[in-house]
Amino acid sequence: MSRAFVKEDGPDNTPLPDLPISPHPNLVTPRGLADLQARLLATQARLRALRAREDRLDRLPEAAAERDIRYLEARIASAILVDPAAQPLDEVAFGLAVTVEDEAGRRTVWEITGEDEAQATARRIAPQAPLARALMGARLGEKVVWTRPAGEVTLTVTGIARPE
Template sequence: MIDRPNYITPAGYAALRAEYDRLFGDERPKLVETISWAAGNGDRSENGDYIYGRKRLREIDRTLGRLSAKMKAAKVVDPARQPDKAKVYFGATVTIADEDDSQRTLTIVGNDEADAGAGKVGWDSPIARALRGAGIGDLRRITLPGGEKEYEVVAIIYPLP
């Protein structure tokens, strides 16, 4: 199971909670009602509504279990309350520049919130691990799938409280 805390931002926790509530309070009860109606229609072996409904109910129950475990292990960390805003820690939005002076902005979030397309990298990702504790002007060598690259930390921003 999960042996260490699952760091997550307040917004990330709210998203997990909203998904759990949507599945548990809305989708699952409707599905149970459909399955109950389909079961009353006779032969269940060829009843598509019943078969599909039971399959979807198992999927929802697995998802609810997974979300519940994530929320139970979650350690909500508000980046706005970070005491040392001069260094890169959880929740920081960091601008880095490579050797070619090409800049990239990343926000370090919980692993469950990671979305590379939106510039959100998980706390345990290689780039986030390399940037932890870095200050403005620090150089960090990061091993990426395409090879090693060196980045300079150009800016560090935390959300306002």
């Protein structure tokens, strides 16, 4: 085949733009760091499999994997490990689980984790989340005000523990 018909430069060969990196310090728990490392290994394996394909006409999946690897490597390199086991339990801090009670008496446990580990459905929130900002530094029995789009909620800190 003539080189004239081979597509060497084009959108499939251009690197994808990097994923945005948070401007905040990259605090991570041991679980969060292990998760980042596992995600990096899995993405590297996926890239190897993509490069081993017989038919490599579509390079977009490879570019996406390369972009994800750059992101994960940057997050691991900037990680500031905070071990919850070393945190005192006298006030709410990064890496700890906090039990709060709202005005209606409903109790909820939230864990303050790194941004990459945060997942609201698992009740894990990043330190930059409005709820985490309201809770950080609070002591047992203290009331905090959580400002939400739906209005303010007063919460009482009823427990501070290390996550299980």
